[in-house]
Amino acid sequence: KDIRQSISKGLVLGSNRFKDEIELLYGRRVKPAKMGRPKKSCT
Incomplete structure (x- = not known):
């Protein structure tokens, strides 16, 4: 299940440490990424 989701979304499968190293x-x-609309900023 996890493998299928990772492949379909184009994400890396592994620990958080591994993911951080790949990003670097x-x-x-x-x-x-976080889902949904960005929050309005106070202006």
């Missing part, structure tokens, strides 16, 4: 090496996000 390749300069690209490998963890899922």
Whole structure:
């Protein structure tokens, strides 16, 4: 199940430490982004 989800979403499967190392090496996000609309800032 986890493998299928990772492949379909194009994400890396592994520990948080491993994911952090991959992000540093390749300069690209490998963890899922936060879902939803950005919150309004107070102006």
